[in-house]
Amino acid sequence: MQKKLRLGLPKGSLQESTFQLFKRAGFNISVRSRSYFPSIDDPEIEVVLMRAQEIPRYVNEGVLDAGLSGLDWILENEADVVEVANLAYSKQTNNPIRVVLAVSEYSDIQTVKDLEGKRIATELVRLTRNYLKKNGVTASVEFSYGATEVKVPHLVDAIVDLTETGSSLRANKLKVIDTLLESTTRLHANKQAWDDPFKKEKLQNLAVLLLGALRADSKVGLKMNLPKDKLDDILTILPAMKHPTVSQLINSDWLALETILDEKQVRDLIPSLRRAGAQDIIEYPLNKVIP
Known part of the structure; x- marks a missing residue:
């Protein structure tokens, strides 16, 4: 019999943002009207929908292996659980x-x-x-x-x-x-599930993907071409997570540059890059950022 991770996800106000987060992380969840058992395209995960207020209690009692609920409800239920990941998202914003x-x-x-x-x-x-x-x-x-x-x-x-x-x-x-x-949403598990090698690895992998999707939520990728002699000028105005990637275009005095940055910076940045000599500027969305 195939082992499965039984995962509680919040039903109600947090449901849609949770499903969207899982989709960006690579998991497609679909639910029929009034159903509490959605389908997910991972045969090793079984999803149960319930009120966020109840999830920590069922995780603590071992009915669920793990769940997503706010720190407030974990403390309210006095649930003795393992915190796997702090997922800073909510119904309307990514603020606590x-x-x-x-x-x-x-x-x-x-x-x-x-x-x-x-x-x-x-x-x-x-x-x-x-x-x-x-x-x-x-x-x-x-x-x-x-x-x-x-x-x-x-x-x-x-x-x-x-x-x-x-x-x-x-x-x-x-x-x-x-x-x-x-309070932020926490991926949390009961101690028995955390001691199970299969379930622990499954939870750790899930945490990497969900956190990567959250990091990508406010960031975009930016590509552009530029003359070699304009590189220093563009680097002085270009913020980046680390250092941008710069590569030589074949048989040309031009370079290709690619970087990741906060989406809110792009609106004011693109005109400045254009004036500094960048061309063929492409902005693209990200699904995940894994450091």
Whole structure:
């Protein structure tokens, strides 16, 4: 019987960005409507879709060999797992998710100390209670089943919630008074799977490809031709990950140059390269960057 790695992937808001990341890493995942068992074009991986909040618990208990979920949910589940890779991506951006303490913008509450005897709503109950304990504050912490932002100030005094851009908090007239945690998605495994040579190698290979896809996400390749006597001028304005590759064109006084750089630099850089003597400039996307 063929060995397989049973991998939990997040269903819901993070699902689409996770599938896109896997595609850039070389894995095609397809899922039928309402199915929790997508197909993946790797016979050695079995994918299970479930809520990100639950994945660390099932990994910790050995139901899953490994999974992708945020550090916030790993800590909330108090999961004793092996971190394989820190994958800095989220629903909308590649920035960390923040776990924040927020109150009404009209509230007199200024710090966590002002929450003594107050009521807090959150999905992250354990994380919040540990935070209050660390700060020597006694408050009522209740589980929120959703729409947490709208509960302040009429139902609770404060919330602990996840935010990526802060737009939902601002829309509900809330202000952040503290950040409990910055969280990114983690590829994590249970210890039994990590001790299995096949599963460990599979996870390490997966981590290399996923991290390579993330590195490539904000970078592009740039190729160009240039006269030999313009090389120094172009090198002075050309950023690169390391050193650009320069090769001689056959039977010519021209060179070919290739480099990798941040996509956001290209818009302003190409006109400067053109003025410096570069020609035949080609910009191309990248799938993976493996250092």
